[in-house]
Amino acid sequence: MxxxxxxxxxxxxxxxxxxxxxxxxxxxxxxxxxxxxxxxxMPPSLDQLATVQASAERRTRYGRALIARxxxxxxxxxxxxxxxxxxxxxxxxxxxxxxxxxxxxxxxxGFGHAAASDAARQRLARARRRARSLLMKHARR
Numbered sequence: 001m002x003x004x005x006x007x008x009x010x011x012x013x014x015x016x017x018x019x020x021x022x023x024x025x026x027x028x029x030x031x032x033x034x035x036x037x038x039x040x041x042m043p044p045s046l047d048q049l050a051t052v053q054a055s056a057e058r059r060t061r062y063g064r065a066l067i068a069r070x071x072x073x074x075x076x077x078x079x080x081x082x083x084x085x086x087x088x089x090x091x092x093x094x095x096x097x098x099x100x101x102x103x104x105x106x107x108x109x110g111f112g113h114a115a116a117s118d119a120a121r122q123r124l125a126r127a128r129r130r131a132r133s134l135l136m137k138h139a140r141r
Contacts (some may be wrong), residue, residue: 011038012065026064030057088133096132102127 018031031055034049095103105120105127115121 005036010046011035014038026057026060029060030054032056037051080098092135093138094131098130104131106131 014031014034018028018035021028021031030053033054037049037052089108094106101123105115105124109115109124115124
């Protein structure tokens with residue numbers, strides 16, 4: 001078989017290394033970045049390629065460390081992403097169609113705060129009724 005020119009032999013080498021990996025990690029993301037560099041900036045030098053790969057590995061490690069340090073793990077049942085997007089969409093829709101006072105009543109109740117007076121409970125009941133009616137009409141469209 002004929003010898004491949006520089007960019008393509010480097011690409012084949014990185015592709016072979018990537019295909020031999022059994023786990024996704026820093027090295028995998030570095031190899032993927034090197035492959036992208038080869039395709040986008042033909043032909044980079046081998047030094048540039050090594051730098052791109054090392055930088056991508058370092059960014060992946062750093063990102064993972066930031067997440068581990070700052071994120072709290074989620075436990076228990078969580079809603080699916082689809083239901084979260086749908087809920088956010090409904091809240092935006094209601095925010096556009098309800099009065100600010102009705103929306104505030106719904107949000108306060110949604111955050112778990114009890115209505116302080118009979119008037120506040122009635123206002124909340126009316127806001128819920130309006131919201132339910134608006135969402136049902138919106139869902140039919």
